[in-house]
Amino acid sequence: MGSWRVDDVAAWEVIDAAFHEKYPNITVKFDPTNPPDYNATLRTQLETGTGPDLFFVRSFATGRELFDAGYIAPLKDLPGIYDNFTDATRAPWSTDSGEPYAVPIIAVSHGIYYNKDIFQANGLSIPTTWEELIADAKKLSDAGITPFANGTKDAWDINEVVMMQLIPSDIGGYEGRMAYLNGERCFNSPEIVAAFQQIQDLKPYLPSGFEAISYYDAEQLFAQGKAAMMFDGSWSIGAFEKDATDFQWGVFYPPPLKGKDLYVTFHIDAAIGANAATPNKEAAMTFLQWLETPQFAELLGNNLPGFFPLTKEVPELKDPIAAEFMAFNKMAKGTDIRFVWEKLLAAPSGSVDAYTSLNNNVIAVLKGEKTPQQAADSFNADIAAWYPPASKCK
Numbered sequence: 001m002g003s004w005r006v007d008d009v010a011a012w013e014v015i016d017a018a019f020h021e022k023y024p025n026i027t028v029k030f031d032p033t034n035p036p037d038y039n040a041t042l043r044t045q046l047e048t049g050t051g052p053d054l055f056f057v058r059s060f061a062t063g064r065e066l067f068d069a070g071y072i073a074p075l076k077d078l079p080g081i082y083d084n085f086t087d088a089t090r091a092p093w094s095t096d097s098g099e100p101y102a103v104p105i106i107a108v109s110h111g112i113y114y115n116k117d118i119f120q121a122n123g124l125s126i127p128t129t130w131e132e133l134i135a136d137a138k139k140l141s142d143a144g145i146t147p148f149a150n151g152t153k154d155a156w157d158i159n160e161v162v163m164m165q166l167i168p169s170d171i172g173g174y175e176g177r178m179a180y181l182n183g184e185r186c187f188n189s190p191e192i193v194a195a196f197q198q199i200q201d202l203k204p205y206l207p208s209g210f211e212a213i214s215y216y217d218a219e220q221l222f223a224q225g226k227a228a229m230m231f232d233g234s235w236s237i238g239a240f241e242k243d244a245t246d247f248q249w250g251v252f253y254p255p256p257l258k259g260k261d262l263y264v265t266f267h268i269d270a271a272i273g274a275n276a277a278t279p280n281k282e283a284a285m286t287f288l289q290w291l292e293t294p295q296f297a298e299l300l301g302n303n304l305p306g307f308f309p310l311t312k313e314v315p316e317l318k319d320p321i322a323a324e325f326m327a328f329n330k331m332a333k334g335t336d337i338r339f340v341w342e343k344l345l346a347a348p349s350g351s352v353d354a355y356t357s358l359n360n361n362v363i364a365v366l367k368g369e370k371t372p373q374q375a376a377d378s379f380n381a382d383i384a385a386w387y388p389p390a391s392k393c394k
Helices: 006-022 035-047 061-068 087-093 116-121 130-142 155-171 173-181 190-205 215-223 234-243 281-290 294-303 320-331 354-367 372-384 388-393
Strands: 054-058 103-108 110-115 146-148 227-233 249-252 263-265 267-274 334-336
Touching: 006 281, 006 294, 035 054, 035 061, 054 061, 054 281, 061 267, 087 103, 087 267, 103 294, 110 116, 110 155, 110 234, 130 146, 130 190, 146 190, 155 173, 155 190, 155 215, 155 227, 155 263, 155 334, 155 354, 173 334, 190 354, 190 372, 215 227, 215 234, 227 234, 234 320, 249 320, 267 281, 354 372, 372 388
Parallel strands: 146 227, 263 334
Antiparallel strands: 054 267, 103 267, 110 227, 110 249
């Protein structure tokens, strides 16, 4: 089984062993690829007839391209696929007519990890508005403490983990995002400008030389107690439980701007599909059907803290930090996926896709090359150049 999750080998050995115990005639081997290489490697394998029987499928455009090319087996006849998942959960791996082609398995959440010891020593509590968060960051900075660990050497971090964590509360969650996709709002609306302004707000409180700070560097700054907070995802729970052992820490969700409601980025991230050309189709389908069971959901949720199963029946999570992340969903007005994932990841040749444009403009704001308004205008222009519903926004 192919995957981009190289850090999860031990957990999947436990999961696959449980499946093998139930189905002793079937053995599943978890065989991940380095994440940046996964898409290209899988595509080459499928094109040359050497692809795995089963493989992790990315959501929306990336996975859909493989299905449309005939590399992923359709699952419309897989028992339970419609009963065990909501329409919204299946949607990232379904055709326009609703035909599923992969079994949803994982969602990830986002938040701010914080050093409880530093907060307590400086008289801070969890902020309830963005304005309070920035005021707390200033207080920490004035005390000689680096408020946030994040950097921009790995540009995806500031884009996916910071910017796309802030946007839902600015725009009004799912309904707000649909207004952009349907052409009711332009991508330089005041709400998008506000998100870029929040990025600018953070600049004074990032580490000195943040341009050279990688994602790994940022995690180490936080784990070593050298920064008070880090915007990150639930997938880092295991790393921090291993490395951040010298102080008490927890998580909270970035609070909204004053007067705004809280919306959480709860991103539907991964599914598993079957190679359409697999010679082991019956075994592959048996495994996919098992992924719908409470047994798999419990194994996933408790062997991979911070990776949340997507079946309707949610297991009890034993890890306290994972449970905190899940609690964000209950206290928020709503949840949504990352802003650019649906319909905006794949642009025509010669055009700039929304992910790249957002990333470039976030970096430009942090470098002082663009104001928040200029960044929003550039973001809007890039999308309006190729995305039909936004054409009136040129």
